[in-house]
Amino acid sequence: MENSSIIRIEKLVKRFPVGRSEFTALNNVNLTIDRGEFLGLVGPSGSGKTTLLNIIGSLDTPSEGVVTVLDNSIASLSHKQSSKLRNRHIGFIFQTYNLLPVYTVYENVEFALLLQKLSSNARKKAVTDALEWVGLTDKIKSKPAMLSGGECQRVAIARSMVKRPEIVLADEPTANLDSKNSHHILQTMKSLNKELNTTFIFATHDEKVMQYLNRKVSLEDGQIVKDELMKNSKN
Amino acid sequence: MLSLKLAFKNLLGAGLRTWLNVLALSFAFVLIIFYNGMIDGWNRQAQRDTAAWETGVGQFWHPAYDKYDPFTIEDSHAPISEDILKEIENKTLAPVLVSQATAYPQGRAMSVTLRGIDPEQEVLELPSSKLPQSDGIDYAIIGKSMAHSANLEVGDKLLLRWRDKNGTFDAREVEIADVFKCDVPSVDNGQVYIALSNLQEMLAMENEATLLVAGETFEMRELEGWDFKDNEFLLADLQAIIDSKKMGGSVLQGLLLIIALIAIFDTQVLSIFRRQKEIGTYIALGMTRAQVVGIFTVEGGAHSILAILLGAAYGIPLLLLLNKNGIGMGYAEDMAFDIPVAEAIFPYYSFRLILMTIMIVVVTATIVSYLPARKISKMKPTEALKGKLQ
Numbered sequence: 001m002e003n004s005s006i007i008r009i010e011k012l013v014k015r016f017p018v019g020r021s022e023f024t025a026l027n028n029v030n031l032t033i034d035r036g037e038f039l040g041l042v043g044p045s046g047s048g049k050t051t052l053l054n055i056i057g058s059l060d061t062p063s064e065g066v067v068t069v070l071d072n073s074i075a076s077l078s079h080k081q082s083s084k085l086r087n088r089h090i091g092f093i094f095q096t097y098n099l100l101p102v103y104t105v106y107e108n109v110e111f112a113l114l115l116q117k118l119s120s121n122a123r124k125k126a127v128t129d130a131l132e133w134v135g136l137t138d139k140i141k142s143k144p145a146m147l148s149g150g151e152c153q154r155v156a157i158a159r160s161m162v163k164r165p166e167i168v169l170a171d172e173p174t175a176n177l178d179s180k181n182s183h184h185i186l187q188t189m190k191s192l193n194k195e196l197n198t199t200f201i202f203a204t205h206d207e208k209v210m211q212y213l214n215r216k217v218s219l220e221d222g223q224i225v226k227d228e229l230m231k232n233s234k235n
Numbered sequence: 236m237l238s239l240k241l242a243f244k245n246l247l248g249a250g251l252r253t254w255l256n257v258l259a260l261s262f263a264f265v266l267i268i269f270y271n272g273m274i275d276g277w278n279r280q281a282q283r284d285t286a287a288w289e290t291g292v293g294q295f296w297h298p299a300y301d302k303y304d305p306f307t308i309e310d311s312h313a314p315i316s317e318d319i320l321k322e323i324e325n326k327t328l329a330p331v332l333v334s335q336a337t338a339y340p341q342g343r344a345m346s347v348t349l350r351g352i353d354p355e356q357e358v359l360e361l362p363s364s365k366l367p368q369s370d371g372i373d374y375a376i377i378g379k380s381m382a383h384s385a386n387l388e389v390g391d392k393l394l395l396r397w398r399d400k401n402g403t404f405d406a407r408e409v410e411i412a413d414v415f416k417c418d419v420p421s422v423d424n425g426q427v428y429i430a431l432s433n434l435q436e437m438l439a440m441e442n443e444a445t446l447l448v449a450g451e452t453f454e455m456r457e458l459e460g461w462d463f464k465d466n467e468f469l470l471a472d473l474q475a476i477i478d479s480k481k482m483g484g485s486v487l488q489g490l491l492l493i494i495a496l497i498a499i500f501d502t503q504v505l506s507i508f509r510r511q512k513e514i515g516t517y518i519a520l521g522m523t524r525a526q527v528v529g530i531f532t533v534e535g536g537a538h539s540i541l542a543i544l545l546g547a548a549y550g551i552p553l554l555l556l557l558n559k560n561g562i563g564m565g566y567a568e569d570m571a572f573d574i575p576v577a578e579a580i581f582p583y584y585s586f587r588l589i590l591m592t593i594m595i596v597v598v599t600a601t602i603v604s605y606l607p608a609r610k611i612s613k614m615k616p617t618e619a620l621k622g623k624l625q
């Protein structure tokens with residue numbers, strides 16, 4: 001598979017209004033991410049990890065600078081275009097899973113495909129495949145309230161992967177999980193990364209996640225302070 | 236379609252809150268149909284009874300006659316032509332001669348209208364055949380309300396005093412031959428029916444009439460010297476009263492609907508307040524803000540669909556039962572309403588009424604759902620994902 005850069009960030013600045021003044025969450029960030037990377041944005045709380053992740057995921061826009069994701073300049077996308085980008089090419093995994101409570105596991109995973117207007121058969125196959133990847137085929141009729149935290153996060157992974165996106169953005173995916181579940185989740189994501197060449201980007205300060213990363217980008221006060229390749233990562 | 240599917244899923248997932256709203260809205264839905272159905276049923280019944288007892292399919296009036304102006308009665312009479320006589324013989328027209336008089340039931344004086352009617356007529360349901368003509372006694376028939384107010388019964392004598400064509404006062408005693416039961420106050424209240432030939436003789440108006448009532452078999456045409464008044468004109472007062480009743484009822488229905496809609500509005504506001512994370516997730520998964528607004532709007536609007544289904548489940552049997560058995564109104568002997576009220580009203584639910592009610596319920600529920608849902612379009616997805624209040 002081709003390992004070309006799919007995310008380019010140049011001189012990114014993000015400011016938020018706080019009362020009458022402004023808070024700079026990201027300051028002059030430059031970063032290039034290649035296809036198939038298993039990358040972590042690490043740093044303490046308030047360092048700008050989630051903000052950077054949100055901008056890459058086109059949930060937010062830069063105040064200054066250029067962010068290009070899959071050849072789309074995030075700042076110039078309309079609401080509709082950014083929705084399309086998220087729906088087709090980007091998967092999200094959240095710390096609190098964000099599963100839709102009234103839907104079953106199957107329906108939660110199927111949701112993203114409904115927006116793509118795929119046929120019922122194509123959806124069924126894709127959902128079954130995704131649930132097989134995360135080992136939850138026996139829970140398809142369960143609702144999120146009936147699942148453990150680890151199972152919920154596996155459903156969230158299946159939901160993010162079902163549309164086979166180029167990029168998966170995971171914001172503190174293991175923060176609510178115990179050690180065993182965290183490793184299980186990370187192994188699942190790592191194997192999907194290898195199998196499908198999906199780019200995974202984590203925002204984390206969990207040491208367990210860092211063991212699996214190929215590349216670690218450290219942020220502090222909105223700036224990249226270190227960008228290192230991890231040669232001894234697990235798997 | 237996707238919005239609808241998701242909306243129903245969310246709605247049913249919300250459980251009791253949904254069903255309480257749906258129940259309130261379904262009450263409004265069923266009650267609106269019931270009330271309007273009853274008014275429509277009453278309207279139809281009143282129009283049918285008035286046509287059967289008083290107006291036929293229309294009336295030919297003497298040009299001077301105005302039923303709202305008693306001063307015109309004196310001059311409102313004309314001879315019945317040969318042409319018209321043939322129609323009367325064929326029972327397609329019923330002549331009526333009208334005059335004012337004073338009745339003295341048990342010594343009291345009361346104003347009455349004397350109506351001369353052909354005992355042989357078959358145009359109106361009035362039991363004119365109960366007016367014997369040839370045993371030397373003058374007979375009259377009156378309605379139950381008139382009998383009640385004058386304290387008269389069959390066989391009682393009633394003294395009448397009137398002025399004839401020449402302005403001469405005359406008086407005569409008539410015997411009550413029948414007391415009929417009729418729902419139409421204008422046929423009953425203060426009306427005394429006498430055989431046409433008797434009244435013509437009493438008023439010195441031989442072969443004259445004030446108006447001619449046309450029956451269903453009358454081939455509609457102009458009659459020279461007579462003005463035709465159709466039922467739209469003759470029943471205009473009745474229609475106005477029904478319309479005013481409908482208007483009064485619509486205030487009550489509106490209030491009921493508003494209460495149900497406030498419940499939906501409140502649920503929607505609460506829903507958007509509590510489900511910010513879900514809204515953020517929808518957006519993160521690739522839904523446009525407009526689509527999310529659509530989901531929440533359809534979700535609120537879908538209350539109305541469920542309300543219609545629930546309303547249909549208990550409303551159809553109930554309304555059909557009322558339609559079959561009617562709603563007892565009792566017999567108002569004094570006819571205080573001045574509007575035809577049958578002993579039982581049979582509600583009439585037209586397709587238009589049901590369709591309009593469905594439209595009103597669905598459209599209003601959708602609008603009140605859209606108003607709070609608009610807020611979503613201003614939400615920042617990053618804040619929504621955190622569940623932060625915005």
